[in-house]
Amino acid sequence: MIPSDLRYTKEHEWIRVAGDEATVGITQHAADQLGDIVFVELPEPGHRLEQFATFGVVESVKAVSDLFAPVSGEVLEGNAGLNAMPEVVNSDPYGAGWMLRMRLSDPGEVEQLLDAAAYEALTAEG
């Protein structure tokens, strides 16, 4: 089930916007493709994000994937819980498996992202 209140990138990141702040993670589809996730490399608070540029890396046992920022802004906090339990990205990617919280510099960018229906269509063809 793809949460309907989120927006998505073509690279399988999701974003939950609340005012001028947002939470970012990767989708169940991405986590399933990667397999058992073993490590997530996230930027430090204060790091500037640029829409669609890479901001980190997610590693599974047999694969590695770049993480792309859905929108531009500044990192407020990375999910430190993922250091000890990266597997929570597989089990709860939209909840406890969140990756970072950020402040948006241009909320208008959100409109460029896919909504749930569009993302569902994207992954259906995949």
Next chain:
Amino acid sequence: MVYGPHTPDDRSRMLAALGIASVDELFEVIPPAVRARPMDLPPGLTELELMARLRTLAGHNRVDLASFLGAGVYRHHLPPVVDQVLLRGEFYTAYTPYQPEISQGTLQTIYEYQSLLAELTGLDVVSASHYDGATATAEAALMTCRATRRERVLVSRGIHPQARRTLETYFGGGDLEFDEVPLVTEGPDAGTTDLAALGRLLADPARPVAGVLAAQPNVLGLLEPMAEISRLTHAAGALFVAAVEPISLAVLAPPAAYGADIAAGEGQPLGIPPQYGGPYLGILACRDSLVRQIPGRLIGMTSDEEGRRAYVMTMRAREQDIRREKAASNICTNQALCALAAAVYVAALGPGGLRDVAATGASRAAELAAALEEAGAPRLHPGAYLNEFAVRVPDAVAVHRRLLRRGILAGIPLAELEPGDPSLVDGLLVCATECTTPEEIELFAWALRDELGARPGVPVAASAEGVR
């Protein structure tokens, strides 16, 4: 065919199954313009002829000399049990353990190697090995740049010149730079890293330092103030890389004790014969917090689905086949069989045996130093050494050659080890190990005395007669 089983009948049957008349048809895809010209090679030899030729070639090497040559590669007693283990076909004809269920032999032996080196270095993360000490040192330097995101490294001239040259080649790949830290030229600390110079090099705010590299013992055999170098390095926000000799770790303070972040070294002394340069064993170890930066394979312990303890290559997503252009290093292999040799060697000696090897080398070296001083070749530097040191010999290159003709490999002239360093022209770097006999020491000292004419007031001819 030389080593294969196919008979003409086998080939006919395979061709028939493929519906072709000759194997040439399978090569038709090669454009005619680039089909091979005949290879100019000598005709194939039978096994008898091959072995005869190899014996002849091996016989042209002089390995019968009384050798005092070290400089990073050392002659040690090799317990035969090491080679017996290496000769097991299940070990040496196996591939990389990508299928862990049928590779537990390889995997566990490498895990044990990692564990043994972790004990020796005091650092918890040991890679499954790099190519050799020089490349491990170069990769250690690159690690400091990745970990600190700085671009400059300081390398003591106490680091072996061949490691420094390799680092220079590796650094040529990008925007990274390195500066050499000079050695003290005079006084009680002569021949060791110049701490004042190090401090000045660390102090440039425009060019922050990622890592500092120093060796223990250093290339001149001298013991370095590693704790002090470590302190200066960390105060500048850089990482400290210790280049170490593994046998010495049985008796010298290990890298972890003086705060090194990374250790690199040549593992050849651990059960691997000199072989004119390789294959050797690159030791690379680091603190836990740097584990994601270390290049190469890592073997980890885990369990199988039925709860059995098992071993597996782990943290693979760091490596080149997965990270591709983003991998820290392109290394695809490890020196697995050499790591096995090292593990068997350390286990065969045990902690007491390894300490005895180091201590015996130290003891013989002290005897050697005394004998050479009496022969007219005193030590070049006053500082403490373990089993290797430099002695002052005028016209060292010529003396070395003349001693060679007497059957003595008198170490290596410093002028050859470090060309272009005028302060090292009149010196020989010599070492002793548990394999060095008192008779060899006496022979070396006698011959050197003869060459130098060094017995005060005694003409050369008379002294040669008098000793023998």
Next chain:
Amino acid sequence: MSVTGPKLQPTLFELSGSGRAAGRRIPAPPADALDRLPAAARRVIPAALPEVDEASLVRHYVNLSQLNWGVDTGFYPLGSCTMKYNPKVNEWAARLNGFAALHPLAPDETAQGTLELLWELERDLAAISGMDAVTLQPAAGAHGELTGILVVRAYHRARGDLERTEVLVPDSAHGTNPATASMAGFRTVNIPSAPDGGIDLDAFRAALGPRTAAIMITNPSTLGLFERRIVELIELVHAAGALAYMDGANLNAILGRFRPGDAGFDVMHFNVHKTFSTPHGGGGPGAGPVGVRAPLIPFLPAPRVLREPDGTFRLEREGERPASIGRVRGHVGSVGILVRAWAYIRAHGADGLREVSDDAVLAANYLRGRLAADGAYEVPYPGPCAHEFIASGAGLKRATGVRTLDVAKRLIDKGYHPPTIYFPHTVDEAMLIEPTETERLETLDAFADALLEIAREARDTPELVTSAPHSAPVRRLDEATAARQPNLRWRPASIAPGADA
């Protein structure tokens, strides 16, 4: 967790017992041997190394070896690895005391035997490849790649061309190729494969330009196919002012049939542990000599092995060839490995080597034909393959849910080492199968039978396949925990998290 099952061994540390003499290997040193060392430099806490008697040590390693699978155990069809038989005379050769005891810094006059062997090996590899000169210094194939690409870089810099910042790499390439490019400071540009498995020429032309330093091509490719457009490709590369690098991993397919130097390749590396039978050792050591055409000779690593007019041999002196890229490792080469390669080549001669490739290619095509005839696995790319071929379990997965990974694990139960799987990445559910020339016809047939039997099992009793292996010393491993909570060294209370003690 438990150490159960036949032959599974506790670690050396668990075998250790205080006072279990490791043997009186050397006489005891004087008690005061270390007194002259400053206290600050001495080790305070001894290393907790294991104390094991020799008999227990030998049993430990013999039993561990029996948990392993080597070429000496059975068929090992790992694509792109060339798991051919490792001749035992080579093991004898490398252990000759004259070779083994020689110090790398010994004067040239004492090393004439080894220097002559190295010099001959360089010429042999040049003759085999059509290159003009060879360096034996690199310690592995990947190390050879780095060396070769650094030579390329030095070549362009010497021409004053600093704009060439890119290396073109086919998407089917081994991961070392792009990793090598990065290490040498280049940006990798990936070129897609065409439907027939070769390089997409249009994409290639589009990517080629004044920023291209080199293209790295594996030929035959990792799909087991000879690049039929090779002449055109190399001409385009040279017209653009770039160099052509050949990854020689698949040389076993073309000995005596194709010489890269003749075809215009400027630089290549060899994997002696593949083509030239030196043993894989459980992951190494190998060696990766590099061959170059004449214009690149000045840049080769130093020191080179030289032959004097009087027939003696010596190493280049430091500074003798200033254009060299310098050292890529501590010494002149992994000589112990190179002795084995020399012996292999001398045992074969030109005819023998050509026969090696003939038999390797014939065996691969035969095995491919057995699988293609059945249809249980897709065998893409019609037409002859080289010394290896791709089969795909994609159809099997769609029909039964059984993946190539499961097929591989089930092959273990059938008594075979699995082939290379999931490489190259360009083929779904790939198996890359390379029989080599040293396997009997009966073995090839039995292996084909086993693969086809597994396909039937996948349809009829898939759980048997997906839960394989059943007969290996250990079953499928928890690799996720191994990566999340790495246990990389023994500690006295060492147990895998989550398992029983």
